[in-house]
Amino acid sequence: MTTTFLTAPKIHEIGLAEVKTIHERMDKLLKSAGFVGTRQEYAQKLHREPEYFYxxxxxxxQGYQKLAEKIEPNLSLLFEKIPQLGYKIEPVPEHSEKSNPAAYYVPGTISTQRPGIFFANTYQPEKRPK
Structure with missing residues (x-):
């Protein structure tokens, strides 16, 4: 059971309208940035140009630390409770980096006062987008 009275076709129609709006916004941003080409061409550029990779x-x-510094002042706008233990940003241990995802989080523990740890995988940085 769902909480909507909308039909599946109506939901699909709304979704298509949203995609159209998003595409229009993307096209406007690309144009304002001086890019000449399609959204697909821009995506391909992002995937092949070395400047977009570490x-x-x-x-x-450093990239994650910079991002953390930018978002931390606004966390209270998004979350009612902010953990007091804080968190650290560390690289995934080298012995397991080949089999781990791009990043993951391990919550802190109150009993040992260990802060949470955000692990960022630094394996093959040239394949990691900024």
Whole structure:
């Protein structure tokens, strides 16, 4: 059971309208950025140009740290409770980096006062997008 009275075709219609709106916004942004081409061509550019990828392992950690500094002042706008233990950003241990995802989080523990740890995989930085 769902909480909507909309029919499946109506929901689909709404979704298509949203996709159209998003595509229009993307096209406007690409044009304002001076890009000449399609959305698909821009996506391909992002996937092949070295400037959009890291070159050193340390840059990945620094990128996440910079992002954390940017979002931390606004966390209270998104979350009612902010953990007091905080968190750290660390690289995935090298012995397991080949088999781990791009990033994952391990919650902190109150009993040991260990902060949460956000692990960022720094393996093959040249294949990790910024």
């Amino acid at each position: 070159t050193k392992r340390e840059e990945i950690i």
